[in-house]
Amino acid sequence: MEEMIARVIENLGARVTGPMSLRLYMQPLMASIFATIAGIRDAQAGRPPYLWGMLTTPENRAELIGDGWKRVGKIFIIACVLDIVYQLIVERWVYPLEVIIVAIILAIIPYLLLRGPVNRIARLFIKPTVATAPAPADGKAE
Numbered sequence: 290m291e292e293m294i295a296r297v298i299e300n301l302g303a304r305v306t307g308p309m310s311l312r313l314y315m316q317p318l319m320a321s322i323f324a325t326i327a328g329i330r331d332a333q334a335g336r337p338p339y340l341w342g343m344l345t346t347p348e349n350r351a352e353l354i355g356d357g358w359k360r361v362g363k364i365f366i367i368a369c370v371l372d373i374v375y376q377l378i379v380e381r382w383v384y385p386l387e388v389i390i391v392a393i394i395l396a397i398i399p400y401l402l403l404r405g406p407v408n409r410i411a412r413l414f415i416k417p418t419v420a421t422a423p424a425p426a427d428g429k430a431e
Contacts, residue, residue, distance in 0.1 A: 292427065296377060296384075297384075297386065297387055297390065300384070300387055301378070301387065301390065301391065302330075302349070302379055302392065303379070304375065306377065308378055308379065309371060309374070309375045309378075312371050312375075312395070313395065314367075315369070316368050316395040317395055317396075317399040318363055318365060319364050320364050320395070320397075320400045320403075321398040321399050321403050322341070322346075322426055323360050323361055323364065323398075324360075324361075324399065324400045324401075324403035324404040325402060325403065325404075325407050326360075326369075326401075327356075327357075327360050327386050327404050328403065328405065328406070328407025328408040328410075328411060329348060329406045329407060329408075329415070331404070331411075331420055332407075332409075332411035332412045332415050332417065333411075333415055333417060334378065334418065335415065335417030336408070337402040338404070338405030338406070338408045338409055339353065339401070339405045339408065340401050340402075340404070340405045341405055342405075343425040349382070357401075357404070360400070361397065361400040362395055364395075364396040364400075365392050365393075365396040365397060366392075367396075368391060368392035368395045368396045369391075369392045372387070372388045372391045373388055375393045376388070377392045378403045379382070
């Protein structure tokens with residue numbers, strides 16, 4: 290087990306200077322862009338910050354996870370595919386645990402860390418659009 294952990298740490302460190310290292314900058318950047326867009330949309334809709342909402346409202350957790358996965362899932366899959374290509378070039382073998390770790394670090398973590406704070410900052414500048422019920426035709430309140 291210790292050998293596997295040491296190999297994983299060594300291989301993760303080698304990705305920084307090895308071939309295809311540009312993806313280590315581009316994939317978190319893309320996840321950050323998607324998180325920014327989603328955070329602004331959350332602020333416009335008046336929703337709570339993403340990660341905070343996931344942790345504090347268990348009744349909405351499945352919906353929030355589905356929404357987050359829909360927005361960042363493609364970047365996660367691309368990160369997996371590119372890491373598999375990297376491993377085939379450098380290691381001549383694929384280590385699935387490393388693929389998952391790298392994809393989480395490059396796609397999921399930046400998304401989770403930015404979507405909520407972008408929502409909070411956007412709320413300073415954007416008023417939430419709250420849908421209101423239309424007024425009755427006769428002008429009397431019910």
